[in-house]
Amino acid sequence: xxxxxxxxxxLGEGLTASGNLxxxxxxxxxxxxxxxxxxxxxxxxxxxxxxxTEACRQxxxxxxxxxxxxxxxxxxxxxxxxxxxxxxxxxxCYSLLDSKIPYAVVFxxxxxxxxxxxxxxxxxxxxxxxxxxxxxxxxxxxAEQFGSGAIGQSAFxxxxxxxxxxxxxxxxxxxxxxxxxxxxxxxxxxxxxxxxLGAVHLDLPRYDRSKVDGLNxxxxxxxxxxxxxxxxxxxxxxxxxxIGRERADLVVMGCAVLSAICKRWPxxxxxxxxxxxxxxxxxxxxxxxx
Numbered sequence: 001x002x003x004x005x006x007x008x009x010x011l012g013e014g015l016t017a018s019g020n021l022x023x024x025x026x027x028x029x030x031x032x033x034x035x036x037x038x039x040x041x042x043x044x045x046x047x048x049x050x051x052x053t054e055a056c057r058q059x060x061x062x063x064x065x066x067x068x069x070x071x072x073x074x075x076x077x078x079x080x081x082x083x084x085x086x087x088x089x090x091x092x093c094y095s096l097l098d099s100k101i102p103y104a105v106v107f108x109x110x111x112x113x114x115x116x117x118x119x120x121x122x123x124x125x126x127x128x129x130x131x132x133x134x135x136x137x138x139x140x141x142x143a144e145q146f147g148s149g150a151i152g153q154s155a156f157x158x159x160x161x162x163x164x165x166x167x168x169x170x171x172x173x174x175x176x177x178x179x180x181x182x183x184x185x186x187x188x189x190x191x192x193x194x195x196x197l198g199a200v201h202l203d204l205p206r207y208d209r210s211k212v213d214g215l216n217x218x219x220x221x222x223x224x225x226x227x228x229x230x231x232x233x234x235x236x237x238x239x240x241x242x243i244g245r246e247r248a249d250l251v252v253m254g255c256a257v258l259s260a261i262c263k264r265w266p267x268x269x270x271x272x273x274x275x276x277x278x279x280x281x282x283x284x285x286x287x288x289x290x
Contacts, residue, residue: 003039007032008246012055012112012140020061029065030072037073049281051088052079054112054138082134085277086115092279093190094119094127096214096271101186103179105265108276109191109254111140114163116261118174131174135166139193142253151230151252159253160260167264180267187265190273192247193254197225198272199242207242213274219262222270226255 009029014022040048056062056079066077080088089108097104099121106117117132142162146155171177179185198212201221229237229252238248262270 002043005032005035005039007035008250010111010140012058012138013144015055015058015112016141016144019059021055021059021065026065026068030069033069033073033075037075040075047285048075049285050075050077051085051277051281052077053085053277054082054110054134054136057082058112058136082113082115083132086117086132086134087129088280088284089115089190089276090117090119090127090129090280091283092276092281093188093273096188096273096275097121097127098186098271099125101184103176103185104188105176105185105261105267106188106190107261109189109193109257110138111250112136112138114138114257116167116170118170118176131170133166133170135163137162137257139250139253139257142256143249146253147249151256153230156226156230156256156259159256160263163257163260164264167260171264176265180265185265185267186271187261187267187269188271188273189258190276191254193251193258194270194272195274196242196247196251197222197255197258200225200229200240204242209274212272215272216269217272218269219266222255222258222262226252226259229255 009025009032011021011025011029013025052062052066056065059065062079066079069075069077090106093106102121104119104121106119108115114135114137115132116135118130120128120130122128142159146159176185194217195212198215198217199207201217202211204211234248237243237251238245243251
């Protein structure tokens with residue numbers, strides 16, 4: 001990797017209430033994209049693919065936002081479907097799957113939505129996404145609904161209820177629970193939630209991708225860390241070196257979503273992926289070029 005940059009911009013802030021992207025959120029996002037554009041120029045990049053996801057899918061002014069991005073940064077963004085988002089996520093992280101286990105639940109807890117995939121691996125090493133769903137709730141929208149303070153178990157249960165019907169229907173459609181009982185299912189998570197929990201579990205003095213990517217995180221550890229973080233107020237969570245101020249209110253919402261997933265599919269542990277759409281885009285472009 002030549003260069004990398006990330007910033008939490010909360011593009012979907014206020015979207016649920018208004019149906020549109022807000023001015024402050026747009027300004028924050030364009031500010032971050034200017035940094036990306038400068039890096040692209042500085043490194044002499046010839047070809048790019050730039051994508052937008054759930055916030056732009058939902059927003060009434062999503063197309064206007066993309067036009068503003070183009071005018072102010074020179075970057076051309078395309079809003080991809082939830083199915084394309086899931087496929088790119090899988091393409092970015094499937095190499096972390098255990099080839100000896102035939103099925104996998106792969107998930108990505110995002111800011112505005114949560115993507116879940118049911119994946120099959122064949123003995124020759126191929127990976128196929130059988131089905132995917134997108135639940136239109138993510139850590140930003142949930143934080144707006146439930147606040148940023150300490151989150152009790154009743155709130156955890158209420159957040160889980162947002163996902164229960166979707167998870168149950170997905171499970172019944174593919175008989176996932178039966179395959180779990182037969183030991184045929186693994187779970188792979190890619191999102192800021194699982195990577196943050198991985199870093200907290202390892203008690204890292206600062207986030208280190210090389211230690212987190214590929215980590216096996218036990219569901220009991222997830223439950224313990226989630227309870228601890230939920231009992232803290234936002235200021236205390238912000239003091240953790242692997243959480244910080246920007247993630248302090250979001251991580252506990254992700255914990256609630258993750259708890260619902262673990263409860264519905266008790267696989268026992270989750271493989272943590274610090275990779276996803278970006279790596280999927282790169283792999284897709286490399287394969288097309290060759």
